[in-house]
Amino acid sequence: xxxxxxxxxxxxxxxxxxxxxxxxxxxxxxxxxxxxxxxxxxxxxxxxxxxxxxxxxxxxxxxxxxxxxxxxxxxxxxxxxxxxxxxxxxxxxxxxxxxxxxxxxxxxxxxxxxxxxxxxxxxxxxxx
Amino acid sequence: xxxxxxxxxxxxxxxxxxxxxxxxxxxxxxxxxxxxxxxxxxxxxxxxxxxxxxxxxxxxxxxxxxxxxxxxxxxxxxxxxxxxxxxxxxxxxxxxxxxxxxxxxxxxxxxxxxxxxxxxxxxxxxxxxxxxxxxxxxxxxxxxxxxxxxxxxxxxxxxxxxxxxxxxxxxxxxxxxxxxxxxxxxx
Numbered sequence: 625x626x627x628x629x630x631x632x633x634x635x636x637x638x639x640x641x642x643x644x645x646x647x648x649x650x651x652x653x654x655x656x657x658x659x660x661x662x663x664x665x666x667x668x669x670x671x672x673x674x675x676x677x678x679x680x681x682x683x684x685x686x687x688x689x690x691x692x693x694x695x696x697x698x699x700x701x702x703x704x705x706x707x708x709x710x711x712x713x714x715x716x717x718x719x720x721x722x723x724x725x726x727x728x729x730x731x732x733x734x735x736x737x738x739x740x741x742x743x744x745x746x747x748x749x750x751x752x
Numbered sequence: 753x754x755x756x757x758x759x760x761x762x763x764x765x766x767x768x769x770x771x772x773x774x775x776x777x778x779x780x781x782x783x784x785x786x787x788x789x790x791x792x793x794x795x796x797x798x799x800x801x802x803x804x805x806x807x808x809x810x811x812x813x814x815x816x817x818x819x820x821x822x823x824x825x826x827x828x829x830x831x832x833x834x835x836x837x838x839x840x841x842x843x844x845x846x847x848x849x850x851x852x853x854x855x856x857x858x859x860x861x862x863x864x865x866x867x868x869x870x871x872x873x874x875x876x877x878x879x880x881x882x883x884x885x886x887x888x889x890x891x892x893x894x895x896x897x898x899x900x901x902x903x904x905x906x907x908x909x910x911x912x913x914x915x916x917x918x919x920x921x922x923x924x925x926x927x928x929x930x931x932x933x934x935x936x937x938x939x
Contacts, residue, residue, distance in 0.1 A: 628925045632897040635878055635928060639898060642875045643768040650781065654771060657789035658763040661796035666756045668800055 754804040762807045763792055770815055773894050776882045777819045787822055791815040812899060812909045816891060823887075874937055881931040885924055888912075892920030893928075 646654075727734045736742050754762075767788060774784035791814045799810050882890060888910070895906040896917065906921075907914045 628922060629897075631929050632893070632921075632925050635882075635925075636897050638871075638875050638878050639772065639882075641871070642879060643772045646768055646771070650771065650785070651768075653785050654767045654788065657785070657792050658760060658767060660789070661763060661792035662756045662760045664793060665759050665796040665800045668797065 753801050754807065758804045759796060759800065759807070762804060762811075763795075766808070766811060767792075769898060770811070773815065773898075774819055776879060776890060776894075777887065778822055779883055783822060787815070787818045791818045794818075808899070808901075809905060809909060812895060812901070816909060877932060877935050877937055878928070881928050884931065885927060889920045889924035889927065892917050893924035896921050 727737070770788045770791065771784055774787040775781055778784055778787065791811060794814045795807065795811050799806070802810065882893075885893070891910055892906060895901050895909055896903070901909065903914045903917050906917045910917065
């Protein structure tokens with residue numbers, strides 16, 4: 625194992641020399657590739673930061689809209705309740721007034737409507 | 753998270769070895785440059801959020817995958833080439849031995865450290881021998897001994913067991929020693 629490692633180390637030492645002796649054209653191309661990779665990383669970092677800032681802005685806008693939305697919903701619910709209340713009040717308050725007017729304007733006295741035999745008489749008298 | 757300067761420093765530190773590794777594997781400097789560039793971009797685009805300490809392992813993994821992808825594409829291309837060229841005669845010798853084209857230097861050259869030419873010749877012999885290794889053996893040898901990774905790290909990058917790494921490394925060193933020995937290069 626030690627012998628094997630020694631042999632490997634000697635081979636690697638020579639390989640290192642070879643790697644250190646690369647021609648200028650290859651070195652330039654490697655440097656250009658490295659520059660592109662670093663630029664890509666810098667670009668990604670910038671994009672990531674911009675996305676983060678945008679996300680923060682969106683979050684604050686969402687929070688704002690969410691708060692506004694709650695306000696608008698509450699206001700709409702209040703308006704609907706008011707309209708409903710107004711409608712109920714108008715309809716149910718008018719019905720007794722209309723009934724009272726009908727009774728008072730009728731030829732029959734109001735007691736006639738509460739008489740149990742009145743309905744039977746009305747039915748018999750309306751038959752041909 | 754690493755910053756662009758740390759990435760630049762890391763890449764400057766590994767780019768030459770990465771290029772050589774790719775060149776030994778694909779035996780084509782232009783393809784090797786493309787592979788290294790691809791690996792650099794993938795590291796920057798996909799793993800820039802990782803800490804710089806993880807870069808060596810990640811980069812090696814990306815590089816090895818890029819080399820495998822190259823061979824996969826080559827295989828498909830070769831299939832089409834074979835189909836279309838089956839009607840023409842083939843003059844190329846696929847069993848061409850790279851080592852045969854290199855002349856070993858004499859003992860006197862090897863013992864003289866100032867002899868740059870002799871050292872260059874030895875290096876070429878070693879590089880040629882490395883290229884002749886099976887892919888997995890070369891991967892294991894380069895990662896374990898050149899990149900100085902431990903057995904577990906090498907196994908993680910190669911996607912195999914630690915036992916396999918040891919076997920590949922052992923076979924690689926013995927094969928290299930034998931190939932170089934045949935050419936008169938003693939280590």
